[in-house]
Amino acid sequence: MLTLPTARGPLSSCLLGHLGEEPHPFEVPVVIDDALAGDDFHLSLYLCYELHYRGVEGVHDGWEWEPSLLGFRRGLESTFEEAVRREVGDVDPPEDVAHALKGLAASDEGPSLASYLQTRATLEECLEFLIHRSAYHLKEADPHTWAIPRLEGLAKAAMVEIQMDEYGGGDATRMHASLFARTLAASGLDPTYGAYVDVIPGVTLATVNLMTMFGLHRRLRGATVGHLAMFEMTSTSPNRKYAQGLRRLGLADATDFFDEHVEADAVHEEIAAHDLAGTLAREEPALAADIVFGARALLLLDRLFAEHVLSAWGAGASSLLAGERVTTAP
Numbered sequence: 001m002l003t004l005p006t007a008r009g010p011l012s013s014c015l016l017g018h019l020g021e022e023p024h025p026f027e028v029p030v031v032i033d034d035a036l037a038g039d040d041f042h043l044s045l046y047l048c049y050e051l052h053y054r055g056v057e058g059v060h061d062g063w064e065w066e067p068s069l070l071g072f073r074r075g076l077e078s079t080f081e082e083a084v085r086r087e088v089g090d091v092d093p094p095e096d097v098a099h100a101l102k103g104l105a106a107s108d109e110g111p112s113l114a115s116y117l118q119t120r121a122t123l124e125e126c127l128e129f130l131i132h133r134s135a136y137h138l139k140e141a142d143p144h145t146w147a148i149p150r151l152e153g154l155a156k157a158a159m160v161e162i163q164m165d166e167y168g169g170g171d172a173t174r175m176h177a178s179l180f181a182r183t184l185a186a187s188g189l190d191p192t193y194g195a196y197v198d199v200i201p202g203v204t205l206a207t208v209n210l211m212t213m214f215g216l217h218r219r220l221r222g223a224t225v226g227h228l229a230m231f232e233m234t235s236t237s238p239n240r241k242y243a244q245g246l247r248r249l250g251l252a253d254a255t256d257f258f259d260e261h262v263e264a265d266a267v268h269e270e271i272a273a274h275d276l277a278g279t280l281a282r283e284e285p286a287l288a289a290d291i292v293f294g295a296r297a298l299l300l301l302d303r304l305f306a307e308h309v310l311s312a313w314g315a316g317a318s319s320l321l322a323g324e325r326v327t328t329a330p
Contacts, residue, residue, distance in 0.1 A: 009040025093288035114238035141166035146215035158275035222287030226294025
């Protein structure tokens with residue numbers, strides 16, 4: 001369960017002020033932050049979404065379906081989705097979705113954060129990277145799983161096959177979220193769920209909010225599939241580099257999570273491209289453009305995240321919100 005974080009501006013201050021009380025109607029403020037990477041904006045949306053995951057400490061469960069909070073969340077979502085669609089641009093439905101996704105994965109020219117971590121990152125930078133990734137990896141697979149009851153046939157079976165591996169095939173110790181918690185602990189960091197939300201910037205939270213937004217809306221099930229497919233298709237090489245970087249820095253005990261992804265995602269690539277995305281596009285041709293949109297949206301926000309992190313490190317600064325290096329668990 002997430003501990004209540006510190007407000008970052010008027011949106012999160014308003015939300016946190018209400019969440020400390022019993023569920024009640026409240027006024028929705030005007031959205032005034034950067035919808036792609038704003039710290040105040042994405043903390044607010046992340047908090048709204050967390051009510052659908054493990055909840056927030058001290059917050060009444062009734063807030064999950066309070067109509068005024070849903071209206072607040074919907075205003076944030078609409079603004080976020082519009083901003084992402086504007087940056088991604090128009091997407092024409094391809095004739096062969098699997099081929100189109102492979103082309104996107106092969107042509108991605110975003111900055112290589114993985115290569116930097118593999119060969120150049122300091123220990124402090126590596127720890128910062130793990131803190132950033134904790135926002136998603138401690139609940140890995142959950143956002144995409146919401147799409148399972150919205151699919152049918154082979155596409156549904158393909159997603160279940162991928163998600164079963166994400167959840168350790170029934171072995172709780174091999175769940176990817178559990179593996180990442182052990183990675184944090186082996187690196188001297190706090191493995192507690194949500195421990196670092198107060199220092200994780202909006203540009204990072206946006207990458208998690210994107211997949212949650214896709215997962216929660218049936219109309220965006222195509223985007224969810226495209227997001228998951230691209231996630232799997234661009235995972236193997238970076239995870240190999242992350243593991244090599246950890247070993248280079250003397251953190252060999254922290255590599256199990258990344259080693260697991262090198263093996264699992266190599267198999268998932270073909271399942272995601274053909275059995276999942278390709279099948280869904282054939283069975284529901286109207287979703288073909290949304291599948292590609294979801295994939296392109298992932299690449300967009302991952303690029304913004306990598307640019308933020310590498311820019312901060314290039315300037316000799318921390319990439320975390322607090323602006324301070326983190327070296328050990330609090």
